[in-house]
Amino acid sequence: MYSGSMSTPDRLIEATRALLWERGYVGTSPKAILERAGAGQGSMYHHFSGKPDLALAAIRRTAEELRAALEDVLGPPGTPYERIEAYLRRERDVLRGCPVGRLTMDPDVIASDELRAPVDEMLAWLRGRLAAVVEEGRVQGQFAASLDSGQTAATILATVQGGYVLARASGSPAAFDAAVRGLLALLSPGDAPKGGRS
Template sequence: MYSDLMSATTSERLIEATRALLWERGYVGTSPKAIQQAAGAGQGSMYHHFAGKPDLALAAIRRTADEMRAAAETVLGGEGSAHARIEAYLLRERDVLRGCPVGRLTMDPEVIADDELRAPVDETLDWLRGRLAGIVQEGLDSGEFTGPLRAEEIASTVVATVQGGYVLARASGSPAPFDTAVRGLLALLAPLSPSPRTP
């Protein structure tokens, strides 16, 4: 029982250390030695739990992707109109200057070149576009949104605004460009929604 707990704890520490390093340094900059040091685990422990760096990185990326989905679903699956839920998603609290832990992986050539590592990234962004498109379609079907809108196009615009906002914020060293981009998109969407905004 005790050994199982210790085993799980070491595995968790390795995954969490890898997640943090991938976000900060990218795949190439995340060496097995750096992972072991950050996790407080030896080389033997790491290779006892994972076949190697790619195996550990995949577990870390999958967990990060799952967390991103859960955080998005918390607001997208909440109460309120379609516009209110999209607004809640766009305005939710983020560590803007660190960027998106999933989106940043799309700029990592090692991740993109590996089908297995890329899969959870692609699946998560695809899920997000699909989830947003479903909400926009709800708004269209109920008459909340009007005009010649395509749900998929609006959903892609929302995702592109968030991801592009991260890039602008990191480039300037300030969250202001992210906030400006998000509020600009909300201003464009607001006239489409005749229903009152959720305060």
């Protein structure tokens, strides 16, 4: 499944990342990780102290990749509204949910300060990054002067994460798309935007 040039630790991390997204922490057994990674017995404990250590490395890598992808969307060029719209409409597997956000529903991850930390850090970074874009738009007069940038950023993030939940519950991305359209209409400096998820 993985390139022959990929090191064993990288194969283990990539396998764990995929399994955490598919099955959650409890459903990700060491045996499943080894099978997915094409790694031999004992290789996990040769490179990592155990499943929690490997899961932490996987969560950190997922958060790092997601942060880089989101920075590409939220950074210039484009107006603040266009960048927030690009974030909301970015290509995503809606029915699978957010690879980081879904971990907040995993009781074993939330019960572990160590495993929860990179999840919390990623979401806090995203709230801060969105707040900065909203504040930029507010200062430029693109958004209402009365908007609280931090609260608006939290609303944007909650719309995305809640949209995943609604979409998964209904088995269709339509609920996610409706939430995005509604939020963009509220934020729009002009006419409400048209269309769904790109």
